[in-house]
Amino acid sequence: MLEIKNVSVNRNSKEVLNIENFKFDFSKSYNIYGGTGEGKTTLLEVLAGVEKPASGDVLIDDLSLYDSGFMELSFLRKKLGVMFDLPGLISNQSLYENIKLAVNSKGMIFDRSLRDVISQEYFESFKLENSLDARPGSLSVDQKRVVSFVRAIIAGPSFLVFDSFCDFLSGSFEKEIILFLRSLKEKGVGGIFLTKKRDPVGMGFDHYIELKRGSLYEP
Amino acid sequence: MYDYKNVIDYSNEVLYNIVHFKHNRNLRANILINQIYFTAIQALPLVCLISLFTGSSIVLLGHSLIGGTQSAWIYEILIASAIRDVAPIITGIIILLRSGNAITTELGAMRVEKEIDALISMGISPISYLVAPRVVGLFFSAILLGVYFGIVAIIGGFFASYFANGIYFDDFIYQLSKVLTLNDLFLMFLKNLLTGLLIGSVCTYVGLQKSNMITDIPQKNIKAVTFSATGLIILNLLIVFLEIFNSSIIGYVKYA
Numbered sequence A: 001m002l003e004i005k006n007v008s009v010n011r012n013s014k015e016v017l018n019i020e021n022f023k024f025d026f027s028k029s030y031n032i033y034g035g036t037g038e039g040k041t042t043l044l045e046v047l048a049g050v051e052k053p054a055s056g057d058v059l060i061d062d063l064s065l066y067d068s069g070f071m072e073l074s075f076l077r078k079k080l081g082v083m084f085d086l087p088g089l090i091s092n093q094s095l096y097e098n099i100k101l102a103v104n105s106k107g108m109i110f111d112r113s114l115r116d117v118i119s120q121e122y123f124e125s126f127k128l129e130n131s132l133d134a135r136p137g138s139l140s141v142d143q144k145r146v147v148s149f150v151r152a153i154i155a156g157p158s159f160l161v162f163d164s165f166c167d168f169l170s171g172s173f174e175k176e177i178i179l180f181l182r183s184l185k186e187k188g189v190g191g192i193f194l195t196k197k198r199d200p201v202g203m204g205f206d207h208y209i210e211l212k213r214g215s216l217y218e219p
Numbered sequence B: 001m002y003d004y005k006n007v008i009d010y011s012n013e014v015l016y017n018i019v020h021f022k023h024n025r026n027l028r029a030n031i032l033i034n035q036i037y038f039t040a041i042q043a044l045p046l047v048c049l050i051s052l053f054t055g056s057s058i059v060l061l062g063h064s065l066i067g068g069t070q071s072a073w074i075y076e077i078l079i080a081s082a083i084r085d086v087a088p089i090i091t092g093i094i095i096l097l098r099s100g101n102a103i104t105t106e107l108g109a110m111r112v113e114k115e116i117d118a119l120i121s122m123g124i125s126p127i128s129y130l131v132a133p134r135v136v137g138l139f140f141s142a143i144l145l146g147v148y149f150g151i152v153a154i155i156g157g158f159f160a161s162y163f164a165n166g167i168y169f170d171d172f173i174y175q176l177s178k179v180l181t182l183n184d185l186f187l188m189f190l191k192n193l194l195t196g197l198l199i200g201s202v203c204t205y206v207g208l209q210k211s212n213m214i215t216d217i218p219q220k221n222i223k224a225v226t227f228s229a230t231g232l233i234i235l236n237l238l239i240v241f242l243e244i245f246n247s248s249i250i251g252y253v254k255y256a
Helices: A040-047 A070-077 A095-105 A114-126 A141-153 A165-169 A174-186 B007-019 B029-041 B044-066 B072-084 B086-112 B115-121 B126-165 B169-179 B182-208 B216-255
Strands: A002-011 A014-024 A029-033 A055-060 A080-083 A159-162 A191-195 A207-212 A215-217
Touching: A002 A040, A014 A040, A014 A215, A040 A080, A040 A191, A080 A141, A080 B115, A095 A114, A095 A141, A114 A141, A114 A174, A141 A159, A141 A174, A165 A191, B007 B126, B007 B182, B029 B086, B029 B126, B044 B072, B044 B086, B044 B126, B072 B086, B072 B126, B072 B169, B072 B182, B086 B115, B086 B126, B086 B182, B086 B216, B115 B126, B126 B169, B126 B182, B182 B216
Parallel strands: A029 A191, A029 A207, A080 A159, A159 A191
Antiparallel strands: A002 A014, A002 A055, A207 A215
């Protein structure tokens, strides 16, 4: 369970996010939609543990994301698979090393070599199986987003938090990504998908929540 | 997160990560090796050229000011400039302008591209993964550059002595060894080590500050260079004051 408790974020003395109490079940999918400047990216940064709110807290399974010790904090962050509006791939590392970083940080061990897992289970679907040793700079924006997507899901997160989901789906791999997300949903992995419009590709979410002027409204 | 309110809190975490360097699971040896290669090896021709000119010009200037015979003062001045006092400032400025600037730009770009945010969201500390190897690389490089600088400046000083006064190498080294003390070498290592730490901490701190625009990066570079250069001067002044204070105490004890 992911819980937002009285979170407020200020930028240049202006309140950009103000959410009283909201609970997200790990097994459900949530579409949070709102126009530009309504606070989607700020919300994602707060949920990902990147931006500490001016007040309030985010709880993951009743443990505070912002008041925990270093070890607890690392453990909590590993429960989430996060994708930002930009791919955020480490530019001086190969794609394999980028994904290995996520796998190592979560202490995941596979029964096959990691190269085989990435190549056969993920990259093949996106026609990237021969690009494991390529640097992110040699990829297109869509391909970078796909690698970022693989990095977010490969280590078995309990819950996904994706920003700019419609931009991500408007790329070349819409069908493949939806298939991956459906299979994750069947395994009980839900998520928060931030979009500009309500369910732009008709994916079918469990809950729809509107983000307006930094606050969440469930119709 | 990782937007530290002051450089002291930040430096504490950097030092913690350096002390626990061996236990850093995220550490990649190639970041450390690349940093030392870029800072200490690639800068070698530039440092050699500057130190050769520094060493030889100090001896020539000393020769023209002090007189015809090679006075012991020239060796004192050569040690102060090539080893103890001036060299750490010159190597510090070279490190700052080449590597410090590059580090601030790299981390600033990583911040804008959300690479830092991605690391944090994966539970990886950017301090242990990105900052610690760079700072460690810088302080090893600063020591190496200080040693190169000293050796090449002394060689430059010898050539100048030979052409100006006809002094042979063994005589030059003998005269130099009479005035060179362990204290000079200790101060050289200490100043270079602290210079590397200072530039590494300030440049990474400024580079990691939150920003969303690519146009913030040049501003960050200006900040990093200004703060580091000011810090470098203050650091050297502090050490000089400590040296004076220390020698006064020793003098007083001897007198008493």
